[in-house]
Amino acid sequence: MTHGLDQAWAGRRIGYAEPMDMLRLYIDGGYVDSDSGQTFHTVNPATEAIITEVQQASDADVDRAVDSARRGFAEWSAMTGAERGRILNGAARLLRERNEELARLEVLDTGKPIAEAITVDVLSGADCVEYYAGMAATLKGDHYDLGGDFAYTRREPLGVTGGIGAWNYPIQIACWKSAPALACGNAMVFKPAELTPLTAARLAEVYTEAGVPDGVFNVVQGDARTGQAMVAHPGIAKISLTGEVGTGKKVMAAAAATLKHVTLELGGKSPLIVFEDADIDNAVSAALLANFYTQGEVCSNGTRVFVHESIHADFIGRLAARAEKMTIGDPLDPATDVGALISEGHFQKVLGYIDMARDAGARLVCGGGRPPGIDRGWFVEPTVFDQCTDDMRFVTEEIFGPVMAVLTFDSEDEVVARANDTVYGLAAGVFTNDLARGHRVAAALDAGVVWINTYNLTPIEIPFGGYKQSGIGRENSHAAIEHYTQLKSVYVASGDVDAPY
Numbered sequence: 001m002t003h004g005l006d007q008a009w010a011g012r013r014i015g016y017a018e019p020m021d022m023l024r025l026y027i028d029g030g031y032v033d034s035d036s037g038q039t040f041h042t043v044n045p046a047t048e049a050i051i052t053e054v055q056q057a058s059d060a061d062v063d064r065a066v067d068s069a070r071r072g073f074a075e076w077s078a079m080t081g082a083e084r085g086r087i088l089n090g091a092a093r094l095l096r097e098r099n100e101e102l103a104r105l106e107v108l109d110t111g112k113p114i115a116e117a118i119t120v121d122v123l124s125g126a127d128c129v130e131y132y133a134g135m136a137a138t139l140k141g142d143h144y145d146l147g148g149d150f151a152y153t154r155r156e157p158l159g160v161t162g163g164i165g166a167w168n169y170p171i172q173i174a175c176w177k178s179a180p181a182l183a184c185g186n187a188m189v190f191k192p193a194e195l196t197p198l199t200a201a202r203l204a205e206v207y208t209e210a211g212v213p214d215g216v217f218n219v220v221q222g223d224a225r226t227g228q229a230m231v232a233h234p235g236i237a238k239i240s241l242t243g244e245v246g247t248g249k250k251v252m253a254a255a256a257a258t259l260k261h262v263t264l265e266l267g268g269k270s271p272l273i274v275f276e277d278a279d280i281d282n283a284v285s286a287a288l289l290a291n292f293y294t295q296g297e298v299c300s301n302g303t304r305v306f307v308h309e310s311i312h313a314d315f316i317g318r319l320a321a322r323a324e325k326m327t328i329g330d331p332l333d334p335a336t337d338v339g340a341l342i343s344e345g346h347f348q349k350v351l352g353y354i355d356m357a358r359d360a361g362a363r364l365v366c367g368g369g370r371p372p373g374i375d376r377g378w379f380v381e382p383t384v385f386d387q388c389t390d391d392m393r394f395v396t397e398e399i400f401g402p403v404m405a406v407l408t409f410d411s412e413d414e415v416v417a418r419a420n421d422t423v424y425g426l427a428a429g430v431f432t433n434d435l436a437r438g439h440r441v442a443a444a445l446d447a448g449v450v451w452i453n454t455y456n457l458t459p460i461e462i463p464f465g466g467y468k469q470s471g472i473g474r475e476n477s478h479a480a481i482e483h484y485t486q487l488k489s490v491y492v493a494s495g496d497v498d499a500p501y
């Protein structure tokens with residue numbers, strides 16, 4: 001099965017990457033040159049080859065993007081929600097038409113398998129744009145009858161907003177931030193992660209082609225420094241960040257200077273709990289996806305797998321048998337299950353955690369390093385450690401790679417307490433056929449998202465975001481509208497002011 005992939009790409013070898021022009025900034029409805037004179041390059045993680053050079057935005061470029069966004073906002077917010085919705089619907093259609101092209105760019109930039117990118121990344125982004133296109137015309141306030149007097153509320157856009165993305169789902173993150181922002185009448189200046197710059201500008205092309213006015217969605221390229229310029233900019237009313245917890249703390253602190261609205265989608269070290277009555281094969285499927293999909297570079301992954309003692313041996317046996325059959329290699333090959341990690345630095349970081357696990361005395365079940373026979377590209381085998389304890393560093397810290405920790409437990413109370421014993425609170429999985437227990441444990445877990453007998457399903461209709469240090473605010477669903485609008489109360493008097501003096 002080629003996952004719907006055009007045969008022309010099936011089997012395309014790792015080395016393939018047509019020459020690309022230098023990637024410029026996207027401001028005011030088109031590509032423009034940065035005035036910084038500085039560039040960086042983006043690399044194909046599967047081949048370590050440079051894909052193309054990218055222009056690094058200067059602080060003046062961020063200024064230019066905000067000025068353009070202000071002009072775009074004036075035109076865009078003057079439209080009705082229905083008019084904005086029609087345009088955004090067109091953008092969703094164009095994203096679907098460009099799915100294969102954009103999915104392939106995402107594979108080149110991230111190293112993730114084409115089988116994932118072609119079925120999830122771009123299409124889920126299109127679903128998001130379409131969902132908020134439908135919501136644009138439904139935004140409204142309330143009316144309050146005050147006995148002669150009356151009041152009403154207006155749900156108004158914030159103005160120019162800022163989006164800062166992470167590198168694991170570049171175009172999906174750009175859609176998750178820009179679609180609700182634009183549907184509410186805002187403009188957005190967006191910065192993709194410096195490791196994956198390619199597809200955000202293509203989203204800008206799509207918005208322009210669909211009829212979004214110039215300046216409403218601008219893309220600046222660069223690293224933390226460009227992000228810091230956005231957070232400091234007085235013309236940006238809100239920042240939505242997807243990134244590490246440490247970055248979230250820096251952004252929140254810096255945003256205080258201009259008292260910006262902030263929403264943060266950060267990291268996690270989520271528990272995946274398998275009770276003694278669970279369907280073991282289903283739980284194994286979930287554990288594999290929750291640790292090795294996108295090479296484990298998924299924030300909500302269930303990387304602490306708690307298995308009831310009574311089924312532990314059976315679970316580990318079935319897990320190892322399936323993990324060892326996973327195909328690692330050319331991300332452009334539709335048969336590939338596990339692609340390359342995003343960068344040399346991240347590759348070494350993940351290998352470091354694997355060494356840490358060994359040194360801590362955890363038992364290696366399968367994987368454990370670079371796949372034999374692959375000496376180029378930042379590939380790590382799907383790795384499972386057993387006999388782990390809660391205090392091991394690789395069990396408490398987010399690795400963001402294909403490394404699973406299996407732990408055992410005896411009672412529900414014990415496992416809930418251990419699952420919650422973390423600074424994170426992004427997600428959790430509960431595997432049981434006891435209905436009451438499933439809902440009881442879901443209520444007891446400190447997590448923004450809990451999956452019962454499944455994992456990592458994030459339809460656009462449901463809110464996504466973390467408890468504790470995993471984030472602030474929610475993306476997707478109607479919840480995101482709250483983060484991209486502000487409420488104004490208007491009081492209308494029917495008589496004169498009743499002044500006692």
Ligand code: TXE
Nearest residue numbers: 165166167193223224227228243244247250265266267299
């Ligand atoms: O994050 P980084 P990465 C998390 C995931 C992991 C991390 C990986 O759990 O922890 O993201 O992505 C910019 N001021 N999530 O390595 O390094 C930087 O340029 C302003 C959670 O990219 O934090 C980049 O664009 N900006 C998520 C972005 O911040 C700054 C899903 C993120 O960089 C900055 C996916 C600063 N001081 C990944 N420093 C979820 N919960 O949904 C860096 N940046």
